[in-house]
Amino acid sequence: MNIDRRDFLKVALAGATTALTTGTAQARPPKELSPDAVGILYDATLCIGCKACEVGCKDANAMPMEADPALEQAEGVQGIWDASSDLDSRTLNKIKAYAQGTAAVKDRDHDGYSFIKRACMHCVDPDCVSACPVSALTKDPVTGIVGYNPDACIGCRYCQLACPFNIPKFEFDKPFPKIVKCEMCRHLQAEGGIPACCAACPTGASLFGRVSDLLQEGHRRLSFKPGERQEYPIHSLDSGDSRSAEVRGYYPRVYGETETGGTQYLLLAGVPFEDLGLPPLGPESSARLSETIQHTIYQGLAAPALLLGGLVYTVYRRTEDERHDDPASQADEEDRRHD
Known part of the structure; x- marks a missing residue:
């Protein structure tokens, strides 16, 4: 059941190699203004x-x-x-x-x-659009207008928190509120x-x-x-x-x-x-900065996830090998088959 040092070092080396080859996420390029905006x-x-x-x-x-x-x-x-x-x-x-x-x-x-x-x-690179988890706020690719779709909105109000100009407002006085801007x-x-x-x-x-x-x-x-x-x-x-x-x-x-x-x-x-x-x-743009940080974190988690998966797989294989090598375990397996 115990994983020896050699197996652990093999898996750790594989995880480190993955982290090095994956690298750090590149900064998201800034959004460009449409010529017809x-x-x-x-x-x-x-x-x-x-x-x-x-x-x-x-x-x-x-x-x-x-x-x-x-x-x-x-x-x-x-x-x-x-x-x-x-x-x-x-x-x-x-x-x-x-x-x-x-x-x-x-x-x-x-x-x-x-x-x-x-x-x-x-x-040009709106924080409200970046923060909205359901794309209720979108930026028109031609006119550049930041539009709002109330049918997609879930009322999380992340756009209010994200906007550096404190623009979006929420209809707190209505039973079915929406964002207004x-x-x-x-x-x-x-x-x-x-x-x-x-x-x-x-x-x-x-x-x-x-x-x-x-x-x-x-x-x-x-x-x-x-x-x-x-x-x-x-x-x-x-x-x-x-x-x-x-x-x-x-x-x-x-x-x-x-x-x-x-x-x-x-x-x-x-x-x-x-x-x-x-x-x-x-x-x-703070939207560009926040998205770059998020992508870096998510990408950085790939190597630890692979490392954990490798460790789990190694322990599983080690357990299977030991169970097959143990005569008592083999006898129990035969008994279960006959039953």
């Missing part, structure tokens, strides 16, 4: 806080109005309005207000104020339309287009000098409509160009993005 460029310097985008979004997506439609005025700031809530199961996009000090000047970091739009970022009005796009928030925006603060073109537009605006007047397209890049506005000055970065592997919802602002509640994220 669409997105939204939000320019906080053009936003006037009118919330027309919120109304348009609710109308287009049959979302209920807030239980309390009253708005709270931002404390100590005249003429700036801010909703009392953030994104929830009834709201897919939300305009929020940032204020610092006296909030005397728009789009200034010190003693200034700014608006910011909260909505799904439609990441912006899907960039993909039902309107399927009919040749554009997202409702962009169609409703009167200033061009929310602009629809191909992500590659929106990035070019974003960098074009970063080259503007404060005080000069420029033409800004409104609604969508290819609409042909535009309006003239005075440049207020930009914080020198397009948020979403590199953050967490890139996003299809891009932002420009006159103040640092961290002040507007956007997380400071590196260029590496």
